[in-house]
Amino acid sequence: MRRRLTGSARKNSVFGRTALAALCALGLAACGTARAGDTESERAAVRAENRSTASPASPASPASQGAAETEGADFLPFMELLLDIAEPCLPSDLPTAPPPEELEEGLAQERQPRGAASPEEPLPLPDDPIPTSAPRDPEDAKKETELSSVEKCEAPLHADRITKALKKHPDPTPAQVTRTLRDLGYIEERVHSPRHASGHVEFILDLRLMDGQLCLSGTTTGTRTTIEAYGGSPEVKCQDVRRTS
Numbered sequence: 001m002r003r004r005l006t007g008s009a010r011k012n013s014v015f016g017r018t019a020l021a022a023l024c025a026l027g028l029a030a031c032g033t034a035r036a037g038d039t040e041s042e043r044a045a046v047r048a049e050n051r052s053t054a055s056p057a058s059p060a061s062p063a064s065q066g067a068a069e070t071e072g073a074d075f076l077p078f079m080e081l082l083l084d085i086a087e088p089c090l091p092s093d094l095p096t097a098p099p100p101e102e103l104e105e106g107l108a109q110e111r112q113p114r115g116a117a118s119p120e121e122p123l124p125l126p127d128d129p130i131p132t133s134a135p136r137d138p139e140d141a142k143k144e145t146e147l148s149s150v151e152k153c154e155a156p157l158h159a160d161r162i163t164k165a166l167k168k169h170p171d172p173t174p175a176q177v178t179r180t181l182r183d184l185g186y187i188e189e190r191v192h193s194p195r196h197a198s199g200h201v202e203f204i205l206d207l208r209l210m211d212g213q214l215c216l217s218g219t220t221t222g223t224r225t226t227i228e229a230y231g232g233s234p235e236v237k238c239q240d241v242r243r244t245s
Contacts, residue, residue, distance in 0.1 A: 074187050081185040082209050085161075089153035136235070142242045145231035151214040155229035158207065158216060163225040170222040177201045177220060192239050206238045215241060 147155070165184055169176045174194035181191050181203070192204040197219075205216040213231040215238035220226075232241040 072187070072189065075189075078185060078187045078190070079209060082207060085157050086150060086154040088157075089150045091150075138236075141233045141235040142240055143233075144241055144244050145213050145233055147213060147229060147231045151212060151231070152229070155214060155216065155227075158205070159218075159227040159229075162216075162218065162227060166220045166222055166225050168222075172201055172220060172222045174201050174203075177203055181205070192237070204239050206232075208232070208234055208238075217243075 161184060162181070165180050166172065166177065169180065172180070174196060177194045178191055181194075182188065186205060190206040192206065194201055194203040200219045200221045203218050203220075205218070207214040207216060211234050213233065215230050215232045216227055217230065217238075218225060218227040230241060230243060232238045
């Protein structure tokens with residue numbers, strides 16, 4: 001279902017080390033050189049975990065697993081841009097992140113065995129094999145998905161800044177649209193298909209982060225820009241999502 005971009009909200013943050021570990025696994029931050037809460041990368045990691053937690057959960061996908069291989073060195077600034085724009089949209093009732101010493105203590109407690117069997121007495125294997133999920137139908141993955149409340153809030157924030165920037169280019173070319181989006185911080189890998197169509201330029205932005213679902217579809221003549229938000233599974237490209245009317 002297509003959505004016109006309106007709305008706004010307010011929010012705060014939570015979760016530190018878990019998000020940082022996830023980002024390190026993607027090669028987006030230097031693990032081992034930072035302490036929780038001390039660097040901009042870790043603060044971005046906290047915001048990333050909050051944003052992901054406020055969105056509907058989705059299974060890890062080939063697209064997200066391969067992020068470190070496909071995203072360039074400019075991905076971290078792009079990620080921080082998305083998190084900064086989404087900052088006003090996170091729920092205000094989220095708990096605050098605990099101090100580093102409490103995180104260390106919690107991790108130490110998690111490492112302690114809790115009623116586990118000794119090495120001499122391994123746990124018995126189940127009689128029946130553990131069921132595995134069937135591969136998802138690729139066509140089913142292309143269906144449009146529902147955006148989270150956070151994504152519905154942040155979409156018009158992106159639309160506003162893009163619309164204002166494109167007003168500087170009456171009758172823009174696809175190259176000018178691409179350059180404008182890049183100047184706004186949207187990296188090349190996430191800007192798709194700027195092209196002429198019926199007197200305007202069409203483009204698609206992939207703003208999915210940490211298995212988010214936010215895609216933007218836009219058309220512009222420079223003086224008039226229309227941008228719509230829709231949800232896309234991380235398993236497929238935003239331009240391959242089957243939109244519903």
